[in-house]
Amino acid sequence: MRKGLTLLLLTAAIALVCWAVFRPRTDLQKVRQHYANDSLKLAAANFLLDNMDDKFAYAGKEIERFDTIFGLFNRCIVKEGDLQPDPQPVVELWDSLTAAGGNFNIRRLDKLYDERHLTAAFIEDNIDAAFDAWQSIPDSVITKDFRMFCEYVLPYRIGREIPEQSRRRLFSQYRGMRDTMMTDISKAWKVMDNLLRRKLGYKNSQLLWRYPVSMSVSQFEKARRGACLHVCEYYVHVLRAMGIPATIDFVDSWGNRGGGHCWVVAMKDSTRQFAIDALSGRSFRFTYKPAKIWRRTFSKQNVEETAYGHVPPGLLDPYRIDVTDKYKDTHNFTISCDASLAGKLSNKPYAVLCVFDRDRLVAVDYGKVAGVGRFCFHGVAGGNVYIAASYDDGKLSPISAPFLLDNDGTITMITASGTERQTMKLKRKYPRFKRMETFARSMQRSRVEAADNAAFKGAVTLMTVKAIPHDVNDSTISCTKKYRYIRWKMLDDHSGNIAEVMFFGKHTSGGNELPLKGAVIGSPASSGGQTAPFRNAMDGDYATYFSKRVGEVSFVGLDLGAGNEAYLTRVKFYPRSDTNFILPGDNYELLIWANGKWTSVGRQVAKGHELTFMNVPKGALYLLRDLTKGNEERIFTYEKGKQVWR
Structure with missing residues (x-):
């Protein structure tokens, strides 16, 4: 009997502990009572409480371990005036933290569930502040759709951040920006960019891509830095504090390249919505092709229960809706x-x-x-x-x-032919996307000059770049006089980039063409903390580059030396790039998709900047892999003798 009584008491004790730990906070039920005589706010309270059951913030020692990062960002930016996206002291601190305790590990984090940690006072203040901001906006600016308000203004969180009572402070802090937005909500991206990026110095951080969880409002404001997701979440907090419906739209996986992206959307009504590419200096537009586009919600959406086990769990996220048709056919x-x-x-x-x-x-x-x-x-x-x-x-x-x-x-x-074969000439293993095109475009109007003096006084222009350069450019030059000094000159009033330049010439009019050699010369002597950055353009490495700023007098060239003057015959040059063009000396493998898998059709070491594969099945999906280095590869078809990226 004693054993039975002991077991009964133990069971009761465990039940009491479980009830104390996992029960919803009865304190939150006071919120419903608080708004018993206000039907609209009661409906808002019900919306929050009914959708709160599995909302949580990440916390614990892993968060605390990296918390010093935000304070150091703040000291570097505010006190020391270091406006770099990732100041060196912050990078060094991060490296020391990871060296001592390993990389940030999300699996070590605790979960603070909102039902057990938020108070009635917090929820009530959030509701009242949300209503105050929303109702003070003229109907001509934002349509007063209560359902849209509940979903995209009212929520106190957007990700897994620690909730903070920041609405009223953000409203006061950004009141002037809000007033400007009221004239044209479609220009919200421009107003926010002018203040946050240009005046307050908020920037994207490469380092904080390694911080894989949401930041609280105060953490982000300390750092003034964040990965794309952190910046978007802060934008949403600011917009919602001003009473403007906002959330995050996102692509999990692009259709024509790896990775995804997220951005902010501000809403005038259910049809007029304005996408904001946070801290980009422009409204959002697609650089890559989306397959599906999703929108974050606070309320739980219906999910097909029968799909569990038959599809990846990520496709059954109940806190998102499909908004692909709002952007694309x-x-x-x-x-x-x-x-x-x-x-x-x-x-x-x-x-x-x-x-x-x-x-x-x-x-x-x-x-x-x-x-x-x-x-x-x-x-x-x-x-x-x-x-x-x-x-x-x-x-x-x-x-x-x-x-x-x-x-x-x-x-x-897309299926490989069983009988038809073709010869394929390949120049890349990955598309040259817009960013690479921008680097190449910055070389336009650069010129090759030659002179008899080191100051290039009275220099002769032998070639000017007129079209947007390719990955590899080889231009013949007509030169009737021998020169000691030759250079690649970039425009002073533009930014510019060049990865590599090679000069060729003859020392006698009837001689053989040779790669010209001499002392490397250039300007500026230092830039961005780098000494003689121009040397990167003549180091034989396609991955390094010489980048100039607007207003800098920039060039790179050769002093051939007295008695070693030459007729310039040719210049070979390469824009700053992702180095995904064919690199001489690298080992490549061509794959085709056949019978449900990738199959090799051959390997070869590149002798130049083009590969030739013979007797390859027609009509297939192809993939070119660099076995020597690099990991960016992309599928393509081969049509009319050219790679067509897919």
Whole structure:
């Protein structure tokens, strides 16, 4: 009997502890009572409380370990005036923290659930401040849609940050910016950029990409720095504090390159919404092609319960909605699996839609079965190559051939020919995206000059860059006089970049062309903390570069030396780039997608800046891999003798 009584008491004690730890805070129920006589605020309170059950913030010793980072950012920026995105003392502190305790590990973090840690007073103040800001905006600026208010103004958090009572302070702090926005909410991006980036010095930080959790408002304001997600979350806090509906839209995986992106959206009403690329100096526009676009919500969305176990868990996030059609034309379509797999898939209720990231599949959506071996997908953006897959035990397995969903909804299956062969000439393993094009464009109007004196007094212009340069540029020069000094000169009133320049010439009019050699000369002597940065343009390394600022007198060249003058015959030059063009000496492998997997069709060491592969099956999806170095690779088709990036 004593044992039974002891067991009963122990069970009761455990139950009491569990109840104390996991019960919702009865204090929060006071919020409903507080607004019993105000139906609108009571509805708002119900919205928050009804959607609070699994909301939490990350906390614990791992957060505390890195908390000193924010204070040091603040000291460097405010007290020492260091406006670098990542001041050196901060980088050194981060390195010392990771050396002592390892990289930031999200699995070590505790979870502080809102139901157990937020007070009624906090929720009430949040509700009152949200209403005050929202109701003070003229109806002509923001449509007073209560559902939109609840979802995109009222919430006290946007990510996993520690909630803070910051609404009223942010409203007061940014009141002037709010007044400016009231004249034209579509220009919110410009108003916020002028204040936050230009005046207050907020910047994106490469270092804080390694800080994988949300920042509180006060943490971000200390650092004035953050990764893309941190900046977006702060923008949303500011907009909501001003009464403007806002949230984060995002792409998990691009359709034509790896990775994703997030941005802020401010809303005038349910149809007029304005995307903001935080701290970019412009409104948001797509640089890459999206497959699916999602929007964060505070309320829990309906998820198909039957899909669990059949699709990756990330596709069943209940706190997001599909907004692809707000940005792009979308398409519904049905895909048939390979005939040989129809029997194996007879019991599969769902299939997964994937894009390619290098050589792996990345899930972007899922669709229901629409007949034996057929699956239907909805609301998908065109312009990308997709492939259907099944999901079993955490693994994606392809069940269809890759296919191009064109912008008009046309589907073209991509399959390797069994009989037709082709010769392929390849110049890159990865697309030259807009950023690389920008670097190349900065070389326009640069010129090659020659002179008889080190000051280049009376210099002769032998060549001017007129078109946007390619990855590799080889230009013939007509020169009737021998010169001792030659240089690549960039415009003083523009920024500029060059990765490598090589001069060729003859020492006698009938002699052989040779690479010219001499003492490297250039200007400026130092820039950005780097001594003689111009040397990067003549170090034989395509990955290093010489970058100049607006207003700098910048050039790089050679002093051939007395008695070593030459006729300049040719110049070879390379813009600053991602070095994903073909690099001489590197070992490359060409792969094709066939029979549900990547298959090698050959390897070769590059002798120049172009590869030639012969007897390759036509019509396939291809991938070129540099086995020597680098990890950026992208699928492509081969059409009319050229690589077409997908």
